[in-house]
Amino acid sequence: MQLPDIPCIADDALAARLQQLIDHKTKPLGSLGRLEGLALRIGLILGSEAPALHAPQMLVCAAEHGLAARGVSAFPSDVTWQMVHNFVTGGAAVSVLARQHGLGLTVVDCGVRHDFAPYPGLVLRKVAPGTQDASSGPAMTAAQCAQAIANGREVLAALPGNVLLLGEMGIGNTSSAALLLARLLDLDVADCTGPGTGLDAAGVARKVAVLRQALAANEGARAPLAALAALGGFEIATLVGAVLQAAHERRVIVVDGFITSAAVLVAARLAPNVLQRCVFAHHSSEPGHARLLAALQAEPLLDLGLRLGEGSGAALAWPLLVSACAILREMASFEAAGVSTSG
Numbered sequence: 084m085q086l087p088d089i090p091c092i093a094d095d096a097l098a099a100r101l102q103q104l105i106d107h108k109t110k111p112l113g114s115l116g117r118l119e120g121l122a123l124r125i126g127l128i129l130g131s132e133a134p135a136l137h138a139p140q141m142l143v144c145a146a147e148h149g150l151a152a153r154g155v156s157a158f159p160s161d162v163t164w165q166m167v168h169n170f171v172t173g174g175a176a177v178s179v180l181a182r183q184h185g186l187g188l189t190v191v192d193c194g195v196r197h198d199f200a201p202y203p204g205l206v207l208r209k210v211a212p213g214t215q216d217a218s219s220g221p222a223m224t225a226a227q228c229a230q231a232i233a234n235g236r237e238v239l240a241a242l243p244g245n246v247l248l249l250g251e252m253g254i255g256n257t258s259s260a261a262l263l264l265a266r267l268l269d270l271d272v273a274d275c276t277g278p279g280t281g282l283d284a285a286g287v288a289r290k291v292a293v294l295r296q297a298l299a300a301n302e303g304a305r306a307p308l309a310a311l312a313a314l315g316g317f318e319i320a321t322l323v324g325a326v327l328q329a330a331h332e333r334r335v336i337v338v339d340g341f342i343t344s345a346a347v348l349v350a351a352r353l354a355p356n357v358l359q360r361c362v363f364a365h366h367s368s369e370p371g372h373a374r375l376l377a378a379l380q381a382e383p384l385l386d387l388g389l390r391l392g393e394g395s396g397a398a399l400a401w402p403l404l405v406s407a408c409a410i411l412r413e414m415a416s417f418e419a420a421g422v423s424t425s426g
């Protein structure tokens with residue numbers, strides 16, 4: 084499969100200039116804390132000393148998981164298509180937050196077991212009506228996986244703006260994310276698995292047992308694409324494509340929780356420079372997320388105890404990106420404002 088070109092952002096001169104601009108703003112050195120690093124990162128991604136974010140796009144990818152039939156979620160699979168309807172009609176958390184913050188909202192049917200009528204904001208890119216049960220073999224074929232990645236690239240390329248916010252929906256997808264994490268980071272799957280939508284301790288233990296079967300049934304799937312096909316979901320593969328395309332186009336990528344971080348892990352294994360374009364929105368309370376963030380050396384902006392997905396955390400972090408850019412563009416320097424420097 085042909086991957087898009089994602090060059091290293093290694094503009095030392097711009098980095099030095101951005102740091103100098105930030106340091107000369109009318110504030111004690113470093114006093115805007117993490118916002119300063121955020122401003123620097125966005126400046127580097129957009130290649131500008133005065134970065135401006137425009138037409139931010141929330142992309143919610145949805146699909147069903149064959150593995151869900153094994154009782155790995157506290158909710159039935161039908162919730163996936165029902166929530167897709169809720170997203171586009173405006174009633175879901177991500178719908179409310181996208182509306183509040185003026186984010187474009189695009190929902191993609193990547194593989195939901197339901198025939199949707201055309202609806203504004205709903206893009207139909209169904210690879211198949213759900214994946215196969217990964218506990219007895221690969222979730223998808225290599226061709227299906229490649230198709231989902233191509234779909235994600237195409238959908239993203241058609242969206243305006245210079246910021247992509249990642250969201251997802253798919254009952255059972257904390258299982259896929261845990262499997263990808265265990266396989267690609269060589270961790271015990273028990274350390275990657277949590278309650279998801281709300282399993283109790285016995286439920287989590289049963290989930291771990293099923294996930295061990297999935298790893299055994301897909302023992303040979305070790306390379307990133309093979310692991311994605313064997314253990315992933317159509318929404319995760321579509322997100323991988325969208326992330327690769329957004330990174331190629333030098334958009335800022337705002338990563339949501341556990342599942343979208345797993346998609347970024349796969350994308351980064353295919354093209355490590357993807358990570359230079361990512362801002363991690365929040366620390367999900369799904370336990371595996373801490374390990375995933377550590378492996379990606381990511382420092383998420385928020386820690387609100389969220390465990391929803393959909394893109395809710397990315398939407399909540401969005402105002403911080405806007406503020407970081409405004410500070411870089413609009414705050415006066417000591418010189419311009421006539422304020423005395425220290426000492």
Ligand SMILES: Cc1cc2ncn([C@H]3O[C@H](COP(=O)(O)O)[C@@H](O)[C@H]3O)c2cc1C
Pocket residue numbers: 155156157158162166251252253254255256257258278279280281391392393
């Ligand atoms: C009503 C409802 C809305 C959601 N929105 C996101 N998710 C989240 O829960 C699912 C993952 O958890 P698990 O692996 O345990 O199924 C995903 O669809 C995710 O986006 C939801 C789940 C439910 C029930």
Ligand SMILES: O=C(O)c1cccnc1
Pocket residue numbers: 257279280339340341342343367368369372389390391392393
């Ligand atoms: O962090 C997430 O993305 C998440 C956690 C639990 C359930 N659904 C999504």
